[in-house]
Every structure is written in structure tokens, then in C-alpha cells.
Amino acid sequence: MSLSVNLAFFCSFLSLIFHALFIVVKAQNNNGNGVVVSTQLWCVAKNNAEDAPLQQAIDWACGPGGANCKLIQQGGPCYDPTDIQKTASYVFNDYFLKNGMTDDSCSFDNTAAITSLNPSYGNCKFPASASASNGSFSGSTAAAMGSNSADFSACDKILGTIWFWLLITIHLFFVILQVN
Known part of the structure; x- marks a missing residue:
């Protein structure tokens, strides 16, 4: 694989990990109410x-x-x-x-x-x-389930965040680089 493809996968992976951590932290800080x-x-x-x-x-x-x-x-x-x-x-x-x-x-x-x-x-x-x-x-x-649980079923929240669109933009950028 070329360097740009490896870099694209790496950046996409890092963005996904960061976004997942962001969702978990946000859910845990939900006034301590936890997930029902x-x-x-x-x-x-x-x-x-x-x-x-x-x-x-x-x-x-x-x-x-x-x-x-x-x-x-x-x-x-x-x-x-x-x-x-x-x-x-x-x-x-x-x-x-x-x-x-x-x-x-x-x-x-x-x-x-x-x-x-x-x-x-x-x-x-x-x-x-x-x-x-x-x-x-x-x-x-x-x-x-307590305040240490997170709700991962909120796909509509993911689509509305800037991190999702940033990830898509970065991915498309590296796809364009690969085509050229």
C-alpha cells in the first residue's frame, strides 16, 4: 500500500477512536444519571x-x-x-x-x-x-446501569456532530489523493 492510503486509514481510525471516546465521556457526564x-x-x-x-x-x-x-x-x-x-x-x-x-x-x-x-x-x-x-x-x-455506562445507540447524535463530518471530509480528501 502507498503512504497516502496508510495515512488515510490511520487518520480515519484515530478519528473514530477519538469520536467514540468523546461519546463515552459525554454520556458519563450526563449529570450522573447514567443510562436506563x-x-x-x-x-x-x-x-x-x-x-x-x-x-x-x-x-x-x-x-x-x-x-x-x-x-x-x-x-x-x-x-x-x-x-x-x-x-x-x-x-x-x-x-x-x-x-x-x-x-x-x-x-x-x-x-x-x-x-x-x-x-x-x-x-x-x-x-x-x-x-x-x-x-x-x-x-x-x-x-x-449506573453512571459509568454509555448509550451507543444514538446514531442521530453521531450524524449531527462535527467529528463525523470531519472524518468524512478527511477520508474523502485521502481518497481524492489516491485517485490522482
């Missing part, structure tokens, strides 16, 4: 969990654990005697929502895991509500 991300979480049975431990966890959650197990009983919309994972998932999720939505409230002797994929099926609707604040869960529906 909306998410939903569920506690479900792990795919590789054995049936016996799942049944023990269901029995405990529906008994001393205090989970609402009416919907998994015969005639309920979540009743499926052929799929213990679906049954356990509904019970685990109910317990999880009632008990602080923490990693501990979604363990069940390591047979459960937290997911952002909605496990609802047919008429069986799994309620969801969660948030994360610096990695710990709380009971709202928005997740505040």
Missing part, C-alpha cells in the same frame, strides 16, 4: 436439570416456599403433566418474583437460571418484572 435500559427477566428451569431435583424444587416452592401453584394444577393454563421443565419454570418464576428477584431466589439447588427470553407458551403467561442496578436486581421494570 428496560428489560424483563424470568427464572426458569435449566434444560439439563434432572426430573427428580426439579420435582423436589417444585414441592418445596409450592409448600414452604409459598409460590402460587394454582395455575400448574389440573385445569390451569400452565398444567402440563408431560413437561416437568415447563411446570418447574412457572413455579420458579413465581417464587423469584415474590422473593426479591435475586440470584439466590432463582437457584433451586442449581436447577434454575435467570433469562431474558419469555418462557410463556399457549395460554400460560409468565409474569415478568425486573431491573438491575450495578448488577443487582430490584423490583422495578427499568434497569439503571
